[in-house]
Every structure is written in structure tokens, then in C-alpha cells.
Amino acid sequence: MAKISKAYSDQEFINSKDARTLRILSEYLQPEAKFKFNHINHTVVFFGSARISPDNNKFGTAEYYNIAKNFSYELSNYSKELKKEIGDTFYICTGGGPGIMEAANRGAHEAGVKTIGLNISLPFEQVPNPYISEELNFEFHYFFTRKLWLLYHAKALVVFPGGFGTLDELFEALTLIQTEKLAKYNMPVLLYDSNYWNDLINFQKLLDMGMISPEDLKLFRFFNSIEEGLDIVKPELKRNIKIVNNTL
Secondary structure, eight states, rough: OOOOOOGGGOOOTSSGGGHHHHHHHHHHHHHHHHHHTOOOOEEEEEEETTBBTTTTTTTTTTHHHHHHHHHHHHHHHHHHHHHHHHHHHHOEEEEESSTTHHHHHHHHHHHTTOOEEEOOSSSOOOOOOTSSSSGEEEEOHHHHHHHHHHHHHEEEEEOOOOOOHHHHHHHHHHHHTTTTTTTOOOOEEEEEOHHHHHOOOHHEEEEEETOOGGGGSSOOOOEHHHHHHHHHHHHHHHHHHHHHHHHH
């Protein structure tokens, strides 16, 4: 008689509809274990288009890649300063793919610090970029578990121009902040290139039509240079990490 496999070794079962709950649970528990092992409790998350390249400036978007890379580099250097100053720090986290995600991981990599990539299996575009730290390179099947880990440790969000995926991530984050479903501290949400965002979305219209409250327009801020972004985010990162650590 052939040896019978244990249930957790039965790949046909594990990949079946009946075991979906186990797969979902695995996408919660495995990242949690790896984050704990690597002492990662705080992140700065970069969102933005996967289709932006420093080598293709057809739509004038190559600048976005370079700004994201350099901003991540400067933030990563600040993370080393913060570690010395308060004994804790943050790490750059992205969705793990190309474009703005690659740029942010690359900036952190060039600064010599660990950097996180939370990939997801898609039929196109989503291939892990080469700048993610090997031990922090994840692959998800479920969007909602990936989104959970993108935001769970986030102490700041940096959003560059992008398409449907970027808009989805931005508005879900704003909704969670608005409804106080995230940790109770003021997490900065920074949008790069005010001209792009104001041309794309009439935020004021939402207020004028009573769809949002005046204070909701304060949930995010624009920045148009690396220096401006650093001035906004550095003191808030330091404050937020201290707040969380004091409540652990």
C-alpha cells in the first residue's frame, strides 16, 4: 500500500476550494513571522505606476522614477540616523514590481538598507524587481492580504502618479484613515506632483458636493520636490514611531 500523505502535504487539497481558508491564513502568518524575525515594525510605503521607466520618457514620466528613487534613498539614509537617535527605525516597502515600486526599492538598496517587496501574482507587469532584499521578498495570491501587509506597519505613505492600481491603493488608504481603521496616529499621506493629481481628480468638487468633510482634504498633502517631501515626512515619522513604541 502506498504511503498516505498528511493533509498539509497534499498539494491537490491545499490548492483546492476547500482549503482556501488555509491559504488565506498562510498569507497572513508567513509575512508576520518574517517581519518579526527581521525586526520590522515600521515602514514607509511607496505606491505608483508599474509602467513608469527611467528609459521611456514618452509622456514625460521618467522624472517620476528618478524622484522616487532619490526620495527613497534620502529616506533610507534618514532611517539610519533615526536608528541611532531613538533606537528604532523604518524600512521602505513597495508592491514589489517594476516602475515606481522598483525605483523606491532601488533607492533603499543603494543606501545599503533592507527593503521590502510585497508582490502579487498577476497575468502581466508584476515581476519582482531586483532591488528587494531576498529575505523580504513576498509573493501573494490574494489582494486583500497583500493590502493588509502594505498598511499594517506603515507610518507614512508616499504616492506617485499611477493608474487603476495606484488609485485603488490611495483611496483605500484614505478611507481607512478617514474611518479610523488604522492605528490612531496621524499617518502622513504624501502625493507627488500636485499638477498631476489636481488635473486628474477634482478633490474640491468632492467637498463642494458634500461628499467629504473639510477635514478630509487634510488627510493628504502634495509635495513637488524631494526637499519638500522630507520636510513633511521626517518629523512625522519620528513622532509616529515613538507613539507606537510607547504603546507596545
